[in-house]
Amino acid sequence: MTSISPWLVLTGLGAFHGVNPAMGWLFAVALGLHRGSRRIVVQSLIPIAIGHAVSIGLVAVVAVLLGLIVDQHVLETGAGIVLLGWAAYQALYGHRHRVRIGMTTGMVGLGLWSFLMATAHGAGLMLVPVVIPLCLSAMPGQQLTAAGSLPIALAAIATHMAAMLAVILVIAVSVYSWFGLSFLRRGWINFDYIWIAALTVTGLILIVR
């Protein structure tokens, strides 16, 4: 932890995931509109955040544990290939999936939905290039251990989630209370394009580095 920049990147990616309507704030607004309650809007963000956190957490933990047994360079190249594959899959078949959760969902269903959306979009994978060096660079004179790395991984996830939660809270409440949804008609730019580009760039960084 010699530099602050990985934490800034994690915060930035949290904000980026939060801004994307497909990651949950729009669902929270819709549920609030259906049930006529701002409280529902805010409440819905909790399972959405938990689902997202579990998804990226699983990826981070797997990456860190793999890092303890596999050479870091091999791990990074492998992760890069997975990211490129994920980007290709998103580009080709991203639209083709079962819809399992609808507008009558409860909070558990919403958490499951958020987990599935984050996982399918490769949200956790996008963090791998930051998480690997952050968690797997042993401090001078210290051994690289799970006990040393996992707390850093958890801090990374917490940072990411704090940024995402702040962003979805501000957007969801503002849209519900003041702005309304008409801006979606032109303002909902294609996050899938940006997302696929982000996955591809992340994958290439990992492979080339």
Place this chain on the structure above:
Amino acid sequence: MATWQPDPSFYPSPRMAAKAPAEKVAYVAAFDPERKIPDAIAVVDVDPASSSYSQIIGQVDMPNAGDELHHFGWNACSSCLCPNAPHPHMERRYLIVPGLRSSRLHIIDTKPDPKNPKIIRVIEPEEIAEKAGYSRLHTIHCGPEGIYVNALGNAEGKAPGGIFLLDPNSFDVLGQWEMDRGPQKLAYDFWWHLGHDTMITSEWGTPDTFENGLVPEILLGSKYGRRLHFWDLHKRKHLQEIDLGEEYQLVFELRPAHNPTKAYGFVGCVISLKDLSASIWTWYRDGDKWGVKKIIEIPAEPADPELLPPVLKGFGAVAPLVTDIDLSMDDRFLYVSCWGTGDMIQYDVSDPFNPKETGRVRIGGIVSRATHPKAKNGALNGGPQMVEISRDGKRVYFTNSLYGPIDPQFYPEGVEGWMVKLDAGDNGGIKFDEKFFVDWPRSHRPHQVRLEGGDCSSDSYCYP
């Protein structure tokens, strides 16, 4: 195919959609009842400022004859903006046009020139039978999992009819929609309440009971459809069946409220075996079940048997035959086509259990043969049938043919096609636009109308 911004014709809510600009062209399915000339999708100019207003200005012919084009729909619509399954970066561009008789599916591109659409893909019935197990394709809706197509028969043309999915990008047949169909056998129409995760389907009959016309023994024996089915839209599972009762036959068009928070809708029943009346029913959420209530009964009109077709002579009355209904975007006005008597009736259904008639016009009709100011021959046949409302609710279009083999049962001299337009007042009331009358070319008969950019039966919404 993906775009940077959502299609400008997608609206989050029906309230926003009601402010959409007026349509300039309408697409109309037209079929040759002789099945000799290919059917077509005609492009009708509905822009009052245009010099070709009320004329057919373009047409795309199907590659085969005998499809019997009937209903059709768009590849994508406002439901793409739904928060649980968002895929808004698509174009409303392709018309999905099935042949009811042939089971062939045509994909028609309305860009770059909306007046000159082109067929880009044809899916043959064998492929649909193999991949989805269905035939006799009927209604199309764009929805959360892609393009939904329903079919009145299985691959062998028998029961059960059902629904299958098309990929909204590649148009590949993905397969049967139902995972648990319960007791459902017959099919006709389907739609949903996106806000309540519920699909509703209605019933006509199996292909062998209508492809040569309605069979009197089956009708009088109450063997045609008379049920509504309610499904879990996402689990794809049958939840509940409601039988309207033995006297009610042919339960057709389903019009759920556009406002996704509302859990009610309207369905038309063509005929009662007791007194030939037609009826409109409201389905509604009743605790954790669905219920129905008859809210409108339209009586048969006594008539001189001399003027009646053989099928009605013995009754001495004209059945109203409600064959289509349509609900305005604000869920306020319900339009009811009485194909037998020739009436188009407008009801205020603000209170869905207490409708009030607010307008009525008559054109055609088995006995009345009412005319239109712009019609040349002064005695029109056929009657109000497929009806479509503009998104702002100010214009209502309809055509006069029901179905090739059934047309001559009620109009024995044949149906001469026409399409007309009504102007609707802000607080009810309808009158003919005297400048709009399409005297349909005699080679074809017009059926469903779809309006450029969407209409009141094309889109569903996730936000109130």
